[in-house]
Amino acid sequence: xxxxxxxxxxKGVPRARREEQILAAATEEFGSRGYAAASLxxxxxxxxxxxxxxxxxxxxxxxxxxxxxxxxxxxxVAVIRAAVAEGAAAGPSATGPSATGPSAATAAGTPxxxxxxxxxxLESRREAWFLVYETSLPPDSEAARRAAEYRAAVNRLAxxxxxxxxxxxGHADPLDADALNHVWQGLVATLVRWWIKHPxxxxxxxxxxxxxxxxxxxxxxxxxxxxxxxxxxxxxAG
Numbered sequence: 667x668x669x670x671x672x673x674x675x676x677k678g679v680p681r682a683r684r685e686e687q688i689l690a691a692a693t694e695e696f697g698s699r700g701y702a703a704a705s706l707x708x709x710x711x712x713x714x715x716x717x718x719x720x721x722x723x724x725x726x727x728x729x730x731x732x733x734x735x736x737x738x739x740x741x742x743v744a745v746i747r748a749a750v751a752e753g754a755a756a757g758p759s760a761t762g763p764s765a766t767g768p769s770a771a772t773a774a775g776t777p778x779x780x781x782x783x784x785x786x787x788l789e790s791r792r793e794a795w796f797l798v799y800e801t802s803l804p805p806d807s808e809a810a811r812r813a814a815e816y817r818a819a820v821n822r823l824a825x826x827x828x829x830x831x832x833x834x835x836g837h838a839d840p841l842d843a844d845a846l847n848h849v850w851q852g853l854v855a856t857l858v859r860w861w862i863k864h865p866x867x868x869x870x871x872x873x874x875x876x877x878x879x880x881x882x883x884x885x886x887x888x889x890x891x892x893x894x895x896x897x898x899x900x901x902x903a904g
Contacts, residue, residue: 685723687713690791692724693734697793701731701809702802731797732809738794739816741787746823749783750776754830776827777850781876784854785861785869792865795858824851 679687691712695704706727710717724730753776788795798817803810828850829843857876861867867875 681723684713684715688715688720688723688730689734689737692730693738693791693794693797696731696734696800697791697796700796700802701727701800704731706730728804728807728809731800731803732812734794735797735809735812735816738791738797739812742784742795742798743816743819743823745783745787746780746820749779750823750827752776753779753827776831777880778873778877780827781854781857782869782873784858785872788858789869792858792862795855799855821847821851 688709692704692709695709695712699705704727706717706720709730710720720730724733756775784795798813798820800813803813825843825847828846832838832843832846857872861872
């Protein structure tokens, strides 16, 4: 998903278009290298402008990061919230738009809707996911505060969604809910990393792949799905 360097310079390019180019290049630089390692000269070189022009357009490095983070964070929270609402409205047996057949139905529902929404939102700039989870931001910066707000919003949606899945299956253990939330968020980050390494995979292809993987995972432990763990008698302590 690399952004090719621009050869247009600064003349004849409308300001709005130039800002768009800078934000695209900076999002890729920050997302792939992290805030601390990201280089403003590298961003400028990608666009074909000077570092001075970057400062004129967006200010300091933290300000440029915030300008990249805000649209990404807003969009991710919005699409995840919409996918959760869609799954809740459709009920626990809802299927993802690209999932077909009985095996897909096993892994269908809100999780697939959320994943497909995330993949679709990130399609044009996949590395943008990591702007929300950047750890090298100055701790007292506005960018760090905003990133923490986005993470908290995503975490609340994930916590509510995973707790809802467990409740629908008849499980109310809060530790189960907390563990599943952590597993889910780690899974999403891992899938995004894999997706970045496979740029030929479209959001639809990823949704279908996830449906297949979920179906296989469900088939691996049918006893656990019924509340029984190998080595423990039915009804025994988990």
